[in-house]
Amino acid sequence: MKRSGSRSEATAMALVEAAxxxxxxxxxxxVTHRKVCSYAxxxxxxxxxxYENLDNLILDAFGHYVDTVSVKYEAHFEGATSDEDLIExxxxxxxxxxxxxxxxxxxxxxxxxxxxxxxxRELGHKWSRRxxxxxxxxxxxxxxHMMEAVxxxxxxxxxxxxxxxxxxxxRELLRAALxxxxxxxxxxxxxxxxxxxxxxxxxxxKKAAAKRATTTRRRSKAS
Amino acid sequence: MKRSGSRSEATAMALVEAAxxxxxxxxxxxVTHRKVCSYAxxxxxxxxxxYENLDNLILDAFGHYVDTVSVKYEAHFEGATSDEDLIExxxxxxxxxxxxxxxxxxxxxxxxxxxxxxxxRELGHKWSRRxxxxxxxxxxxxxxHMMEAVxxxxxxxxxxxxxxxxxxxxRELLRAALxxxxxxxxxxxxxxxxxxxxxxxxxxxKKAAAKRATTTRRRSKAS
Numbered sequence: 001m002k003r004s005g006s007r008s009e010a011t012a013m014a015l016v017e018a019a020x021x022x023x024x025x026x027x028x029x030x031v032t033h034r035k036v037c038s039y040a041x042x043x044x045x046x047x048x049x050x051y052e053n054l055d056n057l058i059l060d061a062f063g064h065y066v067d068t069v070s071v072k073y074e075a076h077f078e079g080a081t082s083d084e085d086l087i088e089x090x091x092x093x094x095x096x097x098x099x100x101x102x103x104x105x106x107x108x109x110x111x112x113x114x115x116x117x118x119x120x121r122e123l124g125h126k127w128s129r130r131x132x133x134x135x136x137x138x139x140x141x142x143x144x145h146m147m148e149a150v151x152x153x154x155x156x157x158x159x160x161x162x163x164x165x166x167x168x169x170x171r172e173l174l175r176a177a178l179x180x181x182x183x184x185x186x187x188x189x190x191x192x193x194x195x196x197x198x199x200x201x202x203x204x205x206k207k208a209a210a211k212r213a214t215t216t217r218r219r220s221k222a223s
Numbered sequence: 224m225k226r227s228g229s230r231s232e233a234t235a236m237a238l239v240e241a242a243x244x245x246x247x248x249x250x251x252x253x254v255t256h257r258k259v260c261s262y263a264x265x266x267x268x269x270x271x272x273x274y275e276n277l278d279n280l281i282l283d284a285f286g287h288y289v290d291t292v293s294v295k296y297e298a299h300f301e302g303a304t305s306d307e308d309l310i311e312x313x314x315x316x317x318x319x320x321x322x323x324x325x326x327x328x329x330x331x332x333x334x335x336x337x338x339x340x341x342x343x344r345e346l347g348h349k350w351s352r353r354x355x356x357x358x359x360x361x362x363x364x365x366x367x368h369m370m371e372a373v374x375x376x377x378x379x380x381x382x383x384x385x386x387x388x389x390x391x392x393x394r395e396l397l398r399a400a401l402x403x404x405x406x407x408x409x410x411x412x413x414x415x416x417x418x419x420x421x422x423x424x425x426x427x428x429k430k431a432a433a434k435r436a437t438t439t440r441r442r443s444k445a446s
Contacts, residue, residue: 027335029252105338108331112250115328115382124383145380145388146396153376157368159338160347165368173369176399 014040019061024102066127077134081186087174090151098158143181237263242284247325289350300357304409310397313374321381366404
């Protein structure tokens with residue numbers, strides 16, 4: 001039941017995964033069509049067929065990364081019934097970002113690009129909105145901002161200083177942020193009647209990436 | 224009273240400043256000897272004369288940046304006499320990092336490299352130690368870690384989401400971290416007899432950069 005569509009999807013996925021690997025190893029500026037094809041194990045030219053513009057490939061790669069990470073942390077926060085659940089969810093996030101250093105590297109490469117280019121800042125902004133939406137069922141938007149600041153900053157501390165900032169210290173700081181918010185609840189009292197702000201994940205990251213790739217495909221080759 | 228030494232220092236400083244500008248604009252991977260000389264307005268070859276290894280130039284550039292930033296925040300924390308002083312100092316830092324986006328970009332480029340290479344991680348570690356030393360006169364090492372996590376994370380929030388995370392929210396979060404620490408004081412009670420952990424800045428950043436440049440100068444040319 002092989003279809004050209006699924007093959008195309010598989011290639012698109014291989015290209016974004018290859019781009020992420022190159023970014024982890026040596027940064028956004030090291031991504032070239034030739035290198036991406038080599039890392040992906042696809043024919044030279046596949047990358048230019050799918051992505052006329054290398055910037056679109058890199059942006060799609062980061063988009064895929066954000067989707068992947070987001071699905072994971074949304075799962076951690078799903079169905080929290082206490083402060084402890086929220087705190088452990090956030091701590092798990094910090095540990096996931098720093099146990100595999102590649103994750104932290106991708107985060108900062110994205111932030112650095114976000115400092116330079118609107119498209120990346122928009123992606124970072126979306127990522128942040130999605131992260132906060134995952135916890136705004138339980139805490140106010142203000143507290144969600146604070147919690148996100150705590151886990152982003154704790155990630156920095158972990159990478160620069162190893163485990164000097166212990167799990168317990170991160171828990172304590174997250175709890176201090178949480179306890180500033182008298183409106184918090186599981187789900188939050190004044191928000192219980194409102195629909196959840198986080199949209200359900202309808203498309204898999206794989207399909208979304210393939211769709212993005214399709215929209216950027218060369219017109220000349222597609223016709 | 225022109226001396227060859229001062230001229231060499233000036234060139235070394237121009238080279239690191241040029242490298243930082245290139246990193247801000249397009250990242251670590253865009254730094255080349257040719258581009259650095261062009262940005263610095265010095266003769267092609269000056270960069271290879273001072274730095275046989277391009278990595279050393281980039282590392283020196285980040286070292287110079289860290290020195291420059293550190294001197295500034297040390298001044299903000301110098302002579303704090305209350306929680307409010309510490310909080311305002313930390314908030315000023317966050318605003319300095321995000322008002323000039325180039326600062327946040329350099330921070331994340333450094334962090335991304337720190338995720339990949341020991342030399343950069345060591346520089347990041349030193350930077351963090353120095354930042355904490357500046358506030359450990361007033362708070363415990365544990366609280367210093369937490370405060371640094373808060374200002375690093377708040378910097379991320381500011382860049383991704385503009386001023387959604389207001390000055391007052393950052394103040395509130397810093398205060399929550401501070402108030403976890405009953406040992407805090409101006410100076411801290413149990414630490415008052417101990418010498419200040421932050422070493423006085425003896426060398427100017429300019430001289431330090433020139434010294435580093437000298438040590439990496441080509442032996443063949445120096446002899």
